[in-house]
Amino acid sequence: MIRFEQVTKRYPGGREGLVDVSMQIGAGELVFVTGHSGAGKSTLLKLIALIERPTRGQVLVEGRNIGRLPRRAIPAHRRQIGMVFQDHKLLPERTVFENVALPLLIAGLRRRDIQRRVRAALDQVGLLDREQARPEMLSTGEQQRVGIARAVVGRPKLLIADEPTGNLDPALSLEIMLLFRRLNEVGVTMLIATHDIGLLDQLSGRRLMLDAGRLAADLGLH
Amino acid sequence: MRIWLARHVQSALASLGRLWRQPLGTLLTVLVIGIALALPATLGVLVRNGEAVAGRWTSVRDFSVYLQPGLPVEQAGELAASLERRPLIAAVRLITADDALAELRTAGGFAGVIDALERNPLPHTLVVRPAADADDAAIAALADELRALPAVELVQLDSDWVARLDAMLAFARRAIWIAAALLVTAVIVIVGNTIRLDIQNQRAEIEVAKLLGATDAFVRRPFLYTGLWYGLAGGGVALLLLLAEQALLAGPAARLAALYGGSFEPLGLSRGGVAAVLGAALAAGLAGAWLAVARHLAAIQPRV
Incomplete structure (x- = not known):
């Protein structure tokens, strides 16, 4: 599903996000990316979503070297990936329904299909009854669940999440992680970056440990 | 679609x-x-x-030809008839001095002034309507030619201001x-x-x-x-x-x-x-x- 071959990302100014990282993630895996802040977790996810391009090496997603994709091919690439952000990036002026519907609107689905799939996604995260609420009326945990519903509504094969529990207390964090696990069980490949070691201790799964941009450890099933 | x-x-x-x-x-x-x-x-x-x-x-390209004062009305009529035979000219209308004075009397409110005059100060006038296909240059040339006639005192092209x-x-x-x-x-x-x-x-x-x-x-x-x-x-x-x-x-x-x-x-x-x-x-x-x-x-x- 995802393969990094000796990937280095150097930012303008010389800071190195990733250094010579090689790894492989198979379809259907649930992988946590851990490390201190600044270790390169975000960079790794950004390279997959083509928010950044590698300085050296190859990033392959489903066998395609995405580092070489032209700019106009980026939107189509991103539509195949679900993304969850630490600050959830919901649009405050839109309802929960409209927020979750946005990827489908972008993909150009019919209104009827959009309704059906948005409801299904909201049902998956347990927020079907809040579809007309605005994000600010929800708790932070609920907001993040809306963010997750938006990430899965397009039925991506791959979901990446950058510190999805960064703003949540431990109980809510665990709840969110268990939600990811449930989604993974229906076949979505998942890559979740978190620095919350305490949280990971309660979860099993493969971990990629980054340290100063290098892949320090690749721990298999716990 | x-x-x-x-x-x-x-x-x-x-x-x-x-x-x-x-x-x-x-x-x-x-x-x-x-x-x-x-x-x-x-x-x-x-x-x-x-x-x-x-x-x-x-579209109105008529021009007025004022004849010498005192010119007999018969000569004015002859001139009008001769002009009318020219191909460049569609029609010529003669306004005699008497007609002009009568018109002025009714239209202008000058009745008192006119009555005080001993004789008619107005000349006979020919209103010349050029042929429809005559171009401006030809009309100007025609006006110059008429200006040179001894019987003519003044030719006024109304089309100048247009x-x-x-x-x-x-x-x-x-x-x-x-x-x-x-x-x-x-x-x-x-x-x-x-x-x-x-x-x-x-x-x-x-x-x-x-x-x-x-x-x-x-x-x-x-x-x-x-x-x-x-x-x-x-x-x-x-x-x-x-x-x-x-x-x-x-x-x-x-x-x-x-x-x-x-x-x-x-x-x-x-x-x-x-x-x-x-x-x-x-x-x-x-x-x-x-x-x-x-x-x-x-x-x-x-x-x-």
């Missing part, structure tokens, strides 16, 4: 809704556009009316084109700037949409429709302003026409003029939006 159409309709309505939710800002922008477009259109209508008035007179009016109208038309070009440019700038602010205000939405895989076209579309709506509404305001102007000017125009002894129906914008105003408004709105979008949208790349 149906989905494509539905997306456009949806974008267009969404843009309209967004404008509707900020009524004051939208109204001001639309008014500025309307006024900017109404200005050249108003000048155009004025020139159009001027042309209509001038057109009524340019030619001047024509020149003035041509000048005004050119001036209008310049004004229109400047004001349409102003509209493009106004719309461009308004859309630029819109883009800044929606920066967060644009970033999220791009993160979720929105194409440039998807992000661009609502802003282009916003420009189109601004143009359409501004064009509509311009046309309403023109209608109001026409209503306000109808009365004074009629009085003015009455003073010149004619009736005059002031012309509004022609159908082509309406299309030109709306077309210019739409094009300027779209162009402004396109400029803003091309300049500012690419600069927004998601930062996570």
